[in-house]
Amino acid sequence: MVTALSDVHAIVEQRCRDADLMYTKGRRELIEILVRAERPVTIPELLELRPKLTQSSMYRNMADLESVGVVQKVVGADERTRFEPAEELIGHHHHRICEVCGEVADFELSASVERDLDQALSDALVGSGFSIRSHRLDVVGRCRACR
Amino acid sequence: MVTALSDVHAIVEQRCRDADLMYTKGRRELIEILVRAERPVTIPELLELRPKLTQSSMYRNMADLESVGVVQKVVGADERTRFEPAEELIGHHHHRICEVCGEVADFELSASVERDLDQALSDALVGSGFSIRSHRLDVVGRCRACR
């Protein structure tokens, strides 16, 4: 999925409006950084990339944007919390996590693989009483730089 | 995979010996609790189940056992860190994570599904310079109690 930045902003703006949140300049910038990054980003990284907001505002904005469903947390190999645009904005994807440096990058699988996977998961959980909302599939290994 | 508790202890004992760690009574109990739980367990839960060790020893033991490869950390829906025996001890498996209460439970997929999945992942990452060590596949949804 390739959503134009202008479309992303339109969606986020609407979601914010629905929740009585202002889509401030700071929040727009955060969204742009996350979309452009094409990988989950940590708060420290955001602070370096956009020193106009304080750390606390950063955390608050991430929580707000997550609560309206346009941003989501990602936990990788290290304990650092990373953030990325929700799948609604950038599409369903997976992560490859470097177990050495902790870096996280996105990748996608074909629709047919996703379909087979969802089928296998729902088959595996029939009778468990668990209702599936989504799956998370990451690969763990070593990135090019850390091999 | 069903590894008898005695076998588990034998493996862990050997790993500890190799690393000049003592396989103390406290550590044996921790391993037993983790194996019996059949799901990842948090430190607070461990403290309730086995109040003989202090919190700091708990953390230290988990770190030690993780460093010798017999225990691994699991991050679920909430931020709580959970621990489980390494896959070498209890076999490859996946987690179903309740997005409401944060509970994590184990489940398994058939060997053929795992094989197809590994193939799809390695196909998806050819040329990326990333070397895959393992995959992590979890389902997120609602458990029976939280529906």
Next chain:
DNA sequence: CTACTTGCAAATGCTTTGCAGGAGA
């Protein structure tokens, strides 16, 4: 004006560490 945001600093809460006493080989 009124409500939502921000910065700053203090407070949390989980996890780690220093140190002295305790236990196993």
Next chain:
DNA sequence: TCTCCTGCAAAGCATTTGCAAGTAG
């Protein structure tokens, strides 16, 4: 005895929160 382990308390860190000032509508 020598080394590793444990408990206790203090320290670290990432994240959260209270409060007063700032700003958009």
